[in-house]
Amino acid sequence: MLLGVAFVLTSCGTVEPPSRAVPPSAVESPGASAAAAPSAEPCPKQWGGEGIGGWVPAASDVAGAADSLVPGRPLAALICAYPGVNTDLGGERLAGTRTLTDAGQLAHDLGYLPVGWDNLACTNMGGPMTNYLVRFTYADGRSLWVGSAEEVNHCALTTNGTATSSTYVGDRITDAYRKGPATSAREKDPCRTWMARRGQNARMVPDEPTSLVVCRLDPQGGQASRAEYGTDVARPLATMLNALDARKSDNDCRQTEDADPGVILRLVFGYADGPPTAVMVQAFCRPSVNNGLLQADGDDRLHQEVTRLAPR
Numbered sequence: 001m002l003l004g005v006a007f008v009l010t011s012c013g014t015v016e017p018p019s020r021a022v023p024p025s026a027v028e029s030p031g032a033s034a035a036a037a038p039s040a041e042p043c044p045k046q047w048g049g050e051g052i053g054g055w056v057p058a059a060s061d062v063a064g065a066a067d068s069l070v071p072g073r074p075l076a077a078l079i080c081a082y083p084g085v086n087t088d089l090g091g092e093r094l095a096g097t098r099t100l101t102d103a104g105q106l107a108h109d110l111g112y113l114p115v116g117w118d119n120l121a122c123t124n125m126g127g128p129m130t131n132y133l134v135r136f137t138y139a140d141g142r143s144l145w146v147g148s149a150e151e152v153n154h155c156a157l158t159t160n161g162t163a164t165s166s167t168y169v170g171d172r173i174t175d176a177y178r179k180g181p182a183t184s185a186r187e188k189d190p191c192r193t194w195m196a197r198r199g200q201n202a203r204m205v206p207d208e209p210t211s212l213v214v215c216r217l218d219p220q221g222g223q224a225s226r227a228e229y230g231t232d233v234a235r236p237l238a239t240m241l242n243a244l245d246a247r248k249s250d251n252d253c254r255q256t257e258d259a260d261p262g263v264i265l266r267l268v269f270g271y272a273d274g275p276p277t278a279v280m281v282q283a284f285c286r287p288s289v290n291n292g293l294l295q296a297d298g299d300d301r302l303h304q305e306v307t308r309l310a311p312r
Contacts, residue, residue: 041143043080047092047131052156053149053170056133059161060144066162068198069146070111074136077103079177082131086151092131098177103136106176110146112274114200114293115163127152132173150174167196167292190268190276191215191224197277201293204246204279205238209269212237214309217264224266225311234269237305241267241279244289244296251292253285265310281306 049055064071077100082092100106129151136144148158150170158165171193190213199206212234215224267279279291281298288298 041135043078043094043097043133043135045094047082047084047090047094047133049131049147050090052086052089052129052151053131053147054157054159054164055131056145056147056159056161058145060142062138062142062144065144065160067115068111069113069115069158069160069163069165070107070136070144072138074103074107074138074144076101076137077106077176078135078137079173080133080135081177082133084129084131085127086129086153087126096177098180100176100181102181105181106134106172107136109172109275110158110169112198113158113165113167113169114196114198115165116201122155123153125152129156130170130174132170132177134173148173165196190270190278191217191226191266196292197271197275200277200291204241204244204289204291204294204296205269205277207271209234209238209277210272211270212309213268213270214306214311215266215268216311217266219264227309227311229309233309237267237309238269240302240305241289241296244298244302246289246294246296249290249293249295251290251295253282253287253290255284256286263307263310265306267306283307 044057047055048057059065062071079098079100080094081096083095084092129149131149132147134146134148136146138144144160146158146160148169149156150173154168154170156168156170158167158169197206210231212229214227214229216226217224263283265281267281268276269279270276277291279289281303282288282290283298283303286297287295288303289296
């Protein structure tokens with residue numbers, strides 16, 4: 001029996017409920033302006049890609065663009081919105097813009113996303129979606145486009161024309177478009193919003209985490225329970241996960257016989273800087289461990305430890 005839904009959602013980036021298409025125009029908020037983009041590089045009047053996200057009008061020559069979606073420290077950002085439906089893709093018209101005079105948080109979070117992977121395994125609901133272009137402007141006048149999307153399956157590619165990420169960030173771009181300066185990814189509910197971090201395509205838990213939230217997810221979509229821990233728990237558990245024989249994830253799992261399919265744990269590792277990273281552990285699946293980019297077969301020792309740490 002295949003249980004693809006839980007991991008399909010992890011690869012696409014979130015378990016939040018489907019969102020509505022973005023309204024035609026943004027609303028003013030502090031730190032943001034609805035002023036038009038500079039005439040040299042305005043928003044294209046029409047979306048030029050044929051899919052959901054994954055397109056920019058031109059690749060940038062900004063140093064580091066091959067390794068990070070948004071390298072360096074851009075000063076401002078212009079967000080261009082192209083709403084439509086995911087059953088009739090291509091040719092979406094520009095419906096609204098927003099200029100962020102402080103692009104720091106949005107650039108910071110996008111710059112931390114893992115790049116170089118495109119293993120999108122998605123649910124197939126039809127519904128609203130909004131393609132986005134974000135033009136980041138640097139102090140020396142250079143600019144960089146990022147193309148992404150929000151859509152009901154939470155599944156879209158994000159690219160700067162050189163580097164591409166399959167981590168879903170449509171909800172974060174929509175927040176910035178609607179409300180102005182972006183909220184840090186670290187301020188999102190870790191039990192509801194999927195997080196990803198640069199390096200997750202090489203290690204199950206990259207870098208040196210400083211905190212851990214263990215979420216017990218409700219299979220019916222209800223409120224998740226959680227338990228929080230510090231560095232003394234986060235780092236040994238990260239070491240245990242990184243010792244597994246990990247491989248590229250196909251974001252699927254096969255239920256094991258006589259296993260309880262009701263226990264779904266999300267391990268969210270926090271850091272002193274940058275977004276958290278998340279790992280799903282489902283002992284009833286093979287493979288049982290998945291961070292959206294890598295998967296592995298967890299052993300009894302790991303399953304016993306995460307069960308001990310899980311909220312009751």
